[in-house]
Amino acid sequence: MLREEKIQKARDNAAQNFRQGLNCSESVYLAVYDALDEPFLPRESVALVTGFGAGIGVYGSACGALLGGMAAIGLVHGRRDPLAGTPEERKELLYGNPGLYRFFNQLPNRFCSAFGEIDCAALTSDYHDDWLCKEHAKKCMKMIIETAGMSMELLLEGQERGYSYQYGDNVGNHQ
Numbered sequence: 450m451l452r453e454e455k456i457q458k459a460r461d462n463a464a465q466n467f468r469q470g471l472n473c474s475e476s477v478y479l480a481v482y483d484a485l486d487e488p489f490l491p492r493e494s495v496a497l498v499t500g501f502g503a504g505i506g507v508y509g510s511a512c513g514a515l516l517g518g519m520a521a522i523g524l525v526h527g528r529r530d531p532l533a534g535t536p537e538e539r540k541e542l543l544y545g546n547p548g549l550y551r552f553f554n555q556l557p558n559r560f561c562s563a564f565g566e567i568d569c570a571a572l573t574s575d576y577h578d579d580w581l582c583k584e585h586a587k588k589c590m591k592m593i594i595e596t597a598g599m600s601m602e603l604l605l606e607g608q609e610r611g612y613s614y615q616y617g618d619n620v621g622n623h624q
Contacts, residue, residue: 455484521600521604
């Protein structure tokens with residue numbers, strides 16, 4: 450399957466998942482999972498992201514779609530053995546250039562560029578009094594579809610070019 454077809458498949462999967470009643474995080478995670486050629490975990494691994502929905506258990510923190518996308522990217526690009534190597538080697542793998550944090554930092558920055566925020570409470574502020582309304586679902590559907598596409602695109606970029614990226618916004622002022 451071609452690159453653009455995989456991205457579109459993830460987007461289509463996400464829409465279908467949400468229509469079938471999956472939460473935002475599950476919708477994105479399974480969308481990317483099902484578009485992968487060979488996922489490394491069983492499909493039941495979706496259980497790991499269920500609690501991320503609605504900004505982590507309806508808390509309103511980071512958007513569940515974003516968290517589901519990050520988890521799906523981690524299926525391919527996350528560390529399989531985080532204790533491998535020396536502490537210095539582990540730190541370099543995360544913070545170096547190339548480095549995993551440079552790579553993973555791309556998704557929240559792309560999401561924020563697309564939607565203006567990453568926090569569910571801010572993104573859905575118009576719907577706090579009517580959480581289950583149709584307009585809220587439509588807004589979330591759009592974010593879910595876009596995030597699945599962004600996640601798949603980034604996952605494929607990582608496979609193609611590795612982890613040499615410029616940091617976007619980050620808490621450590623890393624360059």
